Amino acid sequence: MSELTLLILQLAFLALLWVFIFIVVYTMRSDLFGQRVRKLKDAAAGPAPASGPAMAGAAAAGAAAGAARPAGAAAAGAPTTPPPGTPKVPTFIPAPGTELSGPPRASTANAGRLVITSGPKSGTDIPLGTEPLTIGRSTDSSVVIRDDYTSTHHARLMVWGEEWVIQDLDSTNGTFLDGQRVTAPVHVPLNTPIRIGATTFELRR
């Protein structure tokens, strides 16, 4: 084998090493630069009108849950039935005379599901275990929300001594629990809306 062929092969080997590195970097680019932002089709599904029905639903569900267990279960089950996309209307009437002295804190014992109450996937729910849930735009989050308002690692729902706590992970646009911006980890009451970007969700039985 001539000197020149060998030199070319040696250079090709170095090039291959770098090609491997660039393939790896290219494949993991979404981890490095974050997920691509998806534009929402419907601007009306933005954050502004989202809180209205969700608040009403929360108040109603809380009241119903306080009044009677079967009614509460039915009310909580209601928002999951409409297919995603249709406007959500509370299908239940709050029981009269019940005071809203604040719903009980969500704990691992009484909260079984996380229900999306507004936003593009309104109506879906996911079961809650005792494991923490991370919320954000990155693909390794437990709940991936991909819109303009969500940060890569936005917020985290975790269990502190049996009770669910939400923590904002220094997100750009904030996490709102019942309309209040979350600054320090706070306990999450049952049936109370948590808003992240254009998505609102609640913890329910």
Place this chain on the structure above:
Amino acid sequence: MTNPTASVATPDQPAPTPGRGIRRIRVPQKLRNVELFLVIFVCAVNALAVVLVQFGALGYADGTVVTLGAGLSILVFGMHIALRFVATNADPFILPIAALLNGIGIAMIYRIDIAENLTGWESTAVRQVVWSGIAIALAIVVVVVIRNHRVLQRYTYLAMLIAAILLLLPMLPVIGQEIYGARVWIHVGAFSFQPGEVAKIALAVFFAGYLVSRRDSLSMVGTKVLGMRFPRARDLGPILLLWAMSMAIIIFQRDLGTALLYFGLFVVMIYVATGRASWVVLGVGLFLAGAVIAGQVLVYVNDRFTNWLDAFNPEIYDATGGSYQLVQGLFGLANGGLIGTGLGEGRPDITPLAQSDYIIASLGEELGLAGLFAILALYLLFISRGLRISFAGQDDFGRLLGVGLSFTVALQCFIVIGGVTRVIPLTGLTTPFLAAGGSSLVANWIIVALLLRLSDTVRNQPRLVI
């Protein structure tokens, strides 16, 4: 790197049932296919490296590429297949990167063997392939047996005991063995092993478990001095104990590198667990104080400092245990230049221990700056994947363990490569995956297995995509 919406749209994905809106996003083996592609690429590069070594050093190629190249490839494919069954969602980059580093190491060790006329079982490269086999087999066992990394948390204190026993083994009279002044090997029959390499994994498990349970008291209280909250005197126990242990390793085992590795690991893990910079200040201060005192009192530490600071002094260069090796390594690197002499065409074998401690200098000579930077980039990618996995972790134990394991690799690279390139005093540690040595390979492949297991748990959560 995966696009969840695309996977939802694939036809083999059943449409979500209308009644229950749960959507579990599964990406069927997509990550594993990426890994398969990268592994095939890596095996080709590894085989090419061996062939180039033969052409460069011997002028012809023979069947050695089959034993050296295919041996490692089969094992790596075995691990890949195991991951397809037991850790579907594991990170796809860690295995190829580790395999590439291991393969480049084998090619370079083979190159030194050719220069020293070692063949058959005398050949370090053949033994390195066998050790890689044992290491990867153990890694497969770890991935298959440990289905959830949280079980390790149960064995926090057992891990401490194992680490202590492993560290004390070389001090035992019969099996302990002293090589080049450092007493860190055990020798049973024809089999020698450096238990300290495996102890670092046990220590990482112990630190993670211990710090998860104790970090509140270590992070919340303390007095503020100069705008930094320092821990209470009574919370200083663990760090002082670790410092004493590191000093004991320096004094009795005469091994600077291992001591620095363990202490650095602890300082970083306590910093990550508590988020307080004062621990780093304390740790670095303690270690520097210890190193300066050791440099004054212990002759071999003092020699290391002299070799480092005054390497090109002819008296020190010619002295026994002087800077000959260090300077030869630097000459080799200089000879390599930008693109190197080419595999098999340099003279890396002039440097003592060119196949183990000085493999970085050997690679730098034959692959040049371009090749050395590629190797450093591979380490960077490996470590960044490890830290990324820990960052995405759901439980604190897993996160701390991931940080600890990736950081041991990072710190070990820094200590060795920094020593060879005269950034810090030279201390004897192995370059992860590259250097000849069974214990180092076993330990680092177990780290690979644990990181893969951690990444699988992270990605395996039920996910909802909005």
